Amino acid sequence: MKSVYLLAPTLLLLLALPASSGRYNDDFDDGEDLSDFADDNDFAEFEDVSEDATAEPEMATPSRAAPHVQTAEDDEDEATVELEEEDGQDDGFEDSDTQDQDMYSKYDPDEFDGMEKPSPSLKDPLIIHTVPAHLQNSWESYYMEILMVTGLLAYIMNYIIGKNKNSRLAAAWFNSHRELLESNFALVGDDGTNKDAVSTGKLNQENEHIYNLWCSGRVCCEGMLIQLKFLKRQDLLNVLARMMRPVCDQVQIKVTLNDEDMDTFVFAVGTRKAMARMQKEMQDLSEFCSDKPKSGAKYGLPETLAILTEMGEVTDGVMDSKMVHYITGHADKIESIHFSDQFSGPKVMQEDGQPLKLPETKKTLFLTYHIIDKVKKLRLNREGKLKADKNRARVEENFLKQTHAQRQEAAQTRREEKKRAEKERIMSEEDPERQRRLEEAQMKMKQIKVKAM
Amino acid sequence: MSANNMTGPQRVNKIIRYKPPTTEANPTLEDPTPDYMNLLGMIFSMCGLMLKLKWCAWIAVYCSFISFANSRSSEDTKQMMSSFMLSISAVVMSYLQNPQPMSPPW
Numbered sequence: 001m002k003s004v005y006l007l008a009p010t011l012l013l014l015l016a017l018p019a020s021s022g023r024y025n026d027d028f029d030d031g032e033d034l035s036d037f038a039d040d041n042d043f044a045e046f047e048d049v050s051e052d053a054t055a056e057p058e059m060a061t062p063s064r065a066a067p068h069v070q071t072a073e074d075d076e077d078e079a080t081v082e083l084e085e086e087d088g089q090d091d092g093f094e095d096s097d098t099q100d101q102d103m104y105s106k107y108d109p110d111e112f113d114g115m116e117k118p119s120p121s122l123k124d125p126l127i128i129h130t131v132p133a134h135l136q137n138s139w140e141s142y143y144m145e146i147l148m149v150t151g152l153l154a155y156i157m158n159y160i161i162g163k164n165k166n167s168r169l170a171a172a173w174f175n176s177h178r179e180l181l182e183s184n185f186a187l188v189g190d191d192g193t194n195k196d197a198v199s200t201g202k203l204n205q206e207n208e209h210i211y212n213l214w215c216s217g218r219v220c221c222e223g224m225l226i227q228l229k230f231l232k233r234q235d236l237l238n239v240l241a242r243m244m245r246p247v248c249d250q251v252q253i254k255v256t257l258n259d260e261d262m263d264t265f266v267f268a269v270g271t272r273k274a275m276a277r278m279q280k281e282m283q284d285l286s287e288f289c290s291d292k293p294k295s296g297a298k299y300g301l302p303e304t305l306a307i308l309t310e311m312g313e314v315t316d317g318v319m320d321s322k323m324v325h326y327i328t329g330h331a332d333k334i335e336s337i338h339f340s341d342q343f344s345g346p347k348v349m350q351e352d353g354q355p356l357k358l359p360e361t362k363k364t365l366f367l368t369y370h371i372i373d374k375v376k377k378l379r380l381n382r383e384g385k386l387k388a389d390k391n392r393a394r395v396e397e398n399f400l401k402q403t404h405a406q407r408q409e410a411a412q413t414r415r416e417e418k419k420r421a422e423k424e425r426i427m428s429e430e431d432p433e434r435q436r437r438l439e440e441a442q443m444k445m446k447q448i449k450v451k452a453m
Numbered sequence: 454m455s456a457n458n459m460t461g462p463q464r465v466n467k468i469i470r471y472k473p474p475t476t477e478a479n480p481t482l483e484d485p486t487p488d489y490m491n492l493l494g495m496i497f498s499m500c501g502l503m504l505k506l507k508w509c510a511w512i513a514v515y516c517s518f519i520s521f522a523n524s525r526s527s528e529d530t531k532q533m534m535s536s537f538m539l540s541i542s543a544v545v546m547s548y549l550q551n552p553q554p555m556s557p558p559w
Contacts, residue, residue, distance in 0.1 A: 132553060144555040148511045152518065159522050192471040207525050214471035223469050235522045 155236045162233030163208050169249070170211045170228055174203055185224070186217025208234045222256040250335070267318055268308040269296065269327070270336030275306040284340045300324045302331045487528065490520035494536050498543035507547045507555045513540035 139146070178201075181188050189200040191214075204212040209230040216223035229250040232238035266288040268278060275293040279285050285308055293306035299319045301307075305327070309315045318339065327334060422442065429435040494516030501510030517537045524533060 142554040144557055148514075152514065155515075155518055155522075186465045187468045190471040197468045197470055205526060208522065216470075217465055217468040223471070225471075232523065235519060237519060 158236045158239065159234045162235070162239070165233050166209050166230045167205075169230060170203055170205075173228060173251075174213070181213075181215055184218055185215035188213070188215050190214045190216065203228070208232075222258060224256070225254045227252040227254070264341045265314045265317075266310045266340045267314050268336060268338040268340075269301070269305060269319075270334060270338075271304055272306045274336040275308050278336060278338065279308055282338070285338070301327060305331060305334075484523065487520045487524040490516045490523065491532065491536050494520060494540055498536075498540045501543040501547055505547055505550055507544075507551075510540065510543035510547045511555075513543055516540070 178188070187197055187199050189202055189204070190197065191200060191204045194200070204214070206212055209232050211228040211230075213226040213228075214223060215226070218224075229252060231242065231247060231249055266284050268275065268285055268289070270278070272293060279289065279293065288310045289308040291308075293308050295303065296305035296307055297303050299307070299315065301319075301324060307315060327337075426435060426438045426442070429438060494513045497509045497516060498513035500506060501513060517533070517540045520536065521533050
């Protein structure tokens with residue numbers, strides 16, 4: 001009996017629970033019971049299913065959404081709310097029973113549990129997306145590219161203008177000096193490619209800003225190379241860089257004298273800056289002219305010029321009145337004049353040790369042509385000659401000492417090479433007779449060598 | 454030049470032919486600008502192609518132009534043309550892949 005009494009409340013509870021708790025259960029259990037509420041509820045208008053078949057499920061969904069959004073729920077309200085929900089669902093059920101099941105599956109009422117209903121704001125900002133620049137039909141957006149192309153065009157224009165100016169300068173220089181050159185030299189203008197030694201009579205263009213001219217066929221000199229080194233007018237970058245520091249066009253004249261026509265001395269005169277630079281850079285000046293550049297005022301030259309010399313006697317010999325007169329007259333145009341019998345160019349930076357032999361020395365002369373004859377006449381006296389020879393011997397000795405070890409190695413390798421070549425020759429001989437004879441010859445040579453030692 | 458010009462200082466029998474100075478004797482005298490610019494141009498054009506940077510490609514074009522302007526006449530024109538073509542192709546490829554205009558860095 002007690003169990004019956006216990007069972008009854010539990011049964012009641014069980015009956016009540018579905019009503020109060022899960023909405024999940026509503027779908028499955030309460031179809032018939034709740035149909036009685038359909039008449040009393042607010043959704044009575046939706047009872048008639050057949051007329052508004054399509055509209056109702058959709059209208060039911062927002063109505064379902066409305067009660068679902070209520071977040072703050074009391075327990076008291078819960079039942080009524082759920083009743084309403086049940087009603088709504090019931091209606092929905094009724095509708096969906098007759099309707100396509102897919103309509104209902106579109107909207108799962110449980111999906112939006114606890115979600116706030118999005119308030120339809122009337123102030124949604126309209127976002128207007130900007131069209132990407134390359135799709136706009138305007139050239140203005142490409143202004144950087146237009147700038148670049150303009151820069152390129154400016155560079156090309158400057159290249160053409162600069163090139164033309166340089167070539168006009170070179171032609172003007174050559175025309176004005178042509179007569180003088182032709183009266184002094186038999187061969188004016190040679191690029192080394194012709195079979196015959198015929199004057200081409202024009203400058204050899206090495207670059208857009210460098211022109212060469214080779215003249216040869218004169219007493220006491222082998223030849224003269226004139227280099228017209230203009231400013232790089234064809235390069236816009238260089239033009240802009242030159243606005244920072246001024247540079248001049250240069251004419252470099254390099255005269256190669258015959259051995260017998262020049263005595264042995266090293267001498268240079270020029271602007272102070274040029275002398276300081278050359279003393280560091282030039283091999284012969286750094287070795288033979290150890291003193292700092294002297295001011296030219298002592299010899300009647302302007303203050304701006306300095307002198308580098310091996311011996312005082314040389315200066316006296318070179319700087320006679322005529323020379324002084326010429327140099328003073330053109331002092332602002334002269335950068336440097338360099339006489340040397342040991343000229344080998346600027347110092348070469350050696351990364352892998354010293355060179356194996358002394359660089360080729362030639363008696364050269366950097367200056368204008370009317371001094372060539374002057375130098376020929378210059379003769380050192382005996383003392384000067386001795387000193388000069390001693391200097392040269394000293395330099396050579398130092399150099400030889402430094403390279404002694406290397407030269408030995410080189411000689412050793414050369415000997416080995418020779419021996420190997422000999423052996424190979426013998427081995428490759430096909431005729432056995434000749435082979436035997438060669439071997440005998442080699443043996444004889446060896447014996448002679450041993451005897452000599 | 455006639456041979457009976459012996460009154461002046463000319464001597465026809467003393468003519469010596471021109472020999473272009475070898476560059477291995479004095480490499481320091483040579484102007485390294487065209488070689489540097491060539492190398493820079495190639496590096497920039499590769500950067501522009503790989504990393505899709507438009508400004509790299511434009512700088513490469515400028516570098517190849519500068520290298521051409523400073524080049525010696527004895528230099529190979531093929532090298533110049535190849536670096537020039539490479540830089541132009543870098544610019545074209547950058548714009549084909551991304552037609553948007555270049556944005557200034559400021």
